[in-house]
Amino acid sequence: MTRATPTPRRPRAPASASQQRLDPIGGLAAWPLAPVVAVIVVTYAVVATISRTHEIQTREFAAAAVAVLIIAAAVLVWSARPDLAPFTRARAVVIVALGLAAHLLAAASTWQFNGMIQDDFAPIGLGLLLLALAPFRPFKEILVLGSASALAVGITALVQSPYLSIQTPPALFAIIAMTQVLAPTLGAAAYSRQVVNSIHRWQTDARRAIRARTEEDRGLLASEVVEQRLRNLGADVLPFLADVLERQSLTAADIKRARSLAFQVRRVLVAEVDHTWLDDLIDRERINLTARGLTPLCVVADPERRATGFDSDQRAAVGAMIVALCRLTGFDPTSLVVQIDGSGAAPADTDQITQAFGHRSARPTPATDTTTLAIVTAEEQQAAAQARAQARAQAQVYAATGSRTHTSSSKTIDTITIQAGISLPPFQRRRALRPYLSVLRAVFTRVRVASRHPLLTLEFEAERFQTKGTR
Template sequence: MTRATPTPRRPRAPASASQQRLDPIGGLAAWPLAPVVSAIVVTYAVAATISRMHEIVLIELAVVSVGVLMIAAAVLVWAARPDLAPFTRIRAIVIVALGLAAHLLAAASTWQFNGMIQDDFAPIGLGLLLLALAPFRPWKEILVLGGSSATVVGITALVQSPFLGVQTPPVLFAIIAMTQVLAPALASAAYSRQVVNSIHRWQTDARRAIRARTEESRGPLAHEVVDHRLTNLGADVLPFLADVLVRQELTAADIKRARSLAFQVRRVLVAEVDHTWLDDLIGRERIGLTDRGLDPLCVIADPDRRATAFDSDQRAAAGAMIVALCTLKGFDPTSLVVQIDGSGAAPTDTAQVTQAFGLRGSLPTPATDTTTIAIVTAAQEQASAQARTQARAQAQLHSQIQARRDDRDVDTITIQVVLSLPPHQRRRALRPYLSVLRAVFTRVRVTSRHALLTLEFNAERTTIKGIK
């Protein structure tokens, strides 16, 4: 009897993840939920208070209770705004605390004259506020806030039970009151958990597919790169080598010429290694601006190649922001400056080591004639393999020497651009992009001085055992 192979478990999203964090665009679509829920909460609170005027002893407390609940609803609408993303834990706690304060004030306003628990507006309003947190906060946090709120509401119902018009065991009153809060809170937590896990599984599968496709195309791409380089060499290097072979002698001028050609080839290849996704993006935008009849001057300052450490979400968000700036009306094509610096060590990438150059960042030095010949011979592959092996060995040695720690390095990207737009048009045009940036990066600062717009946001990198 053979045992069936167990199906591998699909990875679950981190407990701190939320829909807004994993899918910022989806978070934008969920924002209308906040004003709709807030309007329902305020309308129901006002209507319920007016219909229960005969039960209210202290009208002042009832008015204050409705006012506090209105403040909680207003805070929800403000906190869920796309341009203020992400929705932080402090905002959620403030909303729930205001809802609980409104509940206590409403209970005090009808003390000893409350006919029944079912028509109290505060528990239902608090439950709806918790329901509106589903797209913005993790499910465990919503569960904790809902459980804590339900406990306070249940205790309040127990205290009021001797004065209620229906004679029933006090525990039933507590259960009824707690259900009004727990039911929406559990629905909110279940929605958050399911949506977050679905998004995380989809993203994981997409990354695996991209990785598999990359591995499949690695071989053909390498041959294409070699063919492209050989084509470039054909203009100068190959005719020189053919001339040397025809003459069957090597003069001092030939050696000098060979060193010059080797230096030029090496400089080109090193420049290709230092090329990042940000350079490609700015290059495409330069071409687009030139096609529109403009004369662009887009500057990139990333000497440590920190752009290579950005993950796919960060690259997409930053790239979308840059593309949006270049397409806005009033954009000055000579004003775009993108700078990346950081507080930690520069990222390392041993997979991008080039032929016979060792670690990235090594200074190009003049080569001998044997180096020039090796570029177009079979020794090219062997030199490349040796360089990669040496780079990995040096990286492992560096990781063993450095102390083992789990630290965070911060890369800061700064974008400066001149936009000749009125402030309200500028805010309206950039609002959706800034909401995505705030959901992806840890800190986003927007500074506007007349036409000059400055965007600054941080990207955290985790350093584990000295390897980034």
Template sequence: MSRMRLTQQEADPIGGITAAPIVAIAAIFAFAVSIGLTVAHWHEVGSPLAAVLGIVLVGGAGLVAATSAAPSHAPFTVDRLWLVVALAVGAAIAEYVSTIGANRYLYDDFGSIVIGMLILAVAPYCTWVSLLLAGVLAAGVLSILVVGSAATTMTPAPIGTLIAVNSAAVLALSAAAAGYSYAIVDETLAWQREANRAALQRDAELRAGIARSVQQSQVSVLGREVLPFLAGVMTADRISVADADRARELAEALRRALKAGIESTWLDDLAATVRMSRGIPVVIHDPTGGAADLADDQRSALTALVSWLGEASRSAAIRVDVASEPPRRRIGIVTEHGASPPSRRELDRFAAVARAVSMGAEVDVTSENVSVELTHVAD
């Protein structure tokens, strides 16, 4: 996917989740700025109702931004950006109305800085293009307002200068937001390219090791009964009726074993790994082999969650059910609490990662167990 269509929360989900508190900080800061500057130019306010409405709208914009960025509400969609910007622009208009005809200084108006700060705060969740567009459109609205204020400002200046001055904060902060979004996605994609290249180089080594272990495991299945039997037939003069019957039995047994092998998926292998390394029971119930439909990133998200749940005594047992409910597939992960069960907040991080890779995610933590439900639409 190109840089134009990617956000940090998609390219680097943990980075996106980590940034959530800064949105709340920025929202509080923006709210405080709107109050502070309204108080500072209260002598210019002709309509207190509009002034208060402006502050309320800033609060609303900040609230929408902060709640939208919370991991429990991930992913942050582009319509949320537009809602935040629309509320903040509404606040700027209310502020303009409150001081209409008496606005002596543009410098003490909060509209531009508040819109810019909120756009900057949501930079981890939006593409650089949408951030830049939001800034330019907001600056456009502010420019229309400044034309109305031009007659009353103290400093004599051409209208072009007033427009440039009034747009400076929103444009600079939007540029910062877009610059951040572009750079972090670029850095992440560069790392991913490098990691993929390294992984490909390592693959040959990995393949050799895995091939040997697979060979040994399959040969061990064969070795127990089939190989001695075939070796016996090879060195015998005659095939007896008992040999023929035995061959039939072994063929059926082998078919069954192979069928079980074919029907297992990477998720069974993962369960086996967690079971062996952590010593806790991991049960996979995937009758249709639905785990095979998951994309690489979705597999990684599920692997990370199951591995994490299996570590550090978080769970006493893990069960994963993969059910097909066309067109959706549902993956239910239920664990029994271990000695130090996970918190909902910790699990929300994984849910947000899952959402970043096009899966639905619901988390439920009770006194006895943890339940995470992931849904996705199979391609």
């Protein structure tokens, strides 16, 4: 019998992921849940307090309980605002702590005179606050906060059990009180876990499909690149080589011409390699602004090509923000500046480009150009081949020694600054850019917005983790 091939398990999202983190656009659609829950919590607290005036012995504690719960609801609404994304752990802890404080104050206001546990507003309000965290926080964090809150509520009910009007085992009161908190908590955790896993699986499948399509198109793209290079060479280089081969002799003018052609080819190749997705984006926006009858002057300052280290989500967020700025009413087409710098090493492909074409800041010297030397003499071509073989051997030795060393992860921070002049009132500008800023805050860290009319400055950071070998 042949053993059936096992079905590969679908990947699960990291435990620290949330819907807002994985799908910032979906997080925008989920944020109205916060104000709805806040209204329900505050309304129920006020109505329940008014209807239980005969049980309240300390009105100051009762008023303080309602006030603290209102503050917790206000913090929830404020924390869930799209322009303040992402919803941090500290905000969630503050909301739950305020809910617990309201519960303790409400219990103190009716101490020894509370008739039933079921009509207490604080446990239900606390459970609803935890339910509102579902789109914004990971499911494990919701479970921890909800379990701790339910434990505190159960202990409070257990202590109050001798003074309740119904005589039943104290543990039953604790279970009833804890259920009011645990039920919404479990619902929120289940929602967060299921939605996050679904989004992560969809993104994983989409990336696999894109990767497969890219592999299919790689051969076609390679052939197109080769044809384009041949066309470029056919204009100047190939006729020159054909003329040299036909004459079978080299003159001083030929050597000078070869050096000039080699330098031109090298310059074109370096320029094309240095072109990043950010340059392509700015070029498209220049074309769109020109089509609208404007004279754009959009500047990209990324000397170390750090934009190549951005992942797909970061590229999409930056691209959407730049496109939104360029299409705003009152945008000054001569004011857009995008600058990227940072601490730590640049992306790996920058090192490869530097090794292949030299440092961009250095002035090229035609006399040492390996392409020119290869054209001039066969002996120097052989020397260049030996040099390349030696470099490959050194790389293999380095890789062999590096495999015996342990790896350590170092964090590199890239700082992106976008400046643009926008002649719009501050309110209209904030309203137009609010969705894009919320996505930026969910994808990047430390997003800062500075506005000095008409100049708008956005500064945010992207973290990259690099693995280095250490002895």
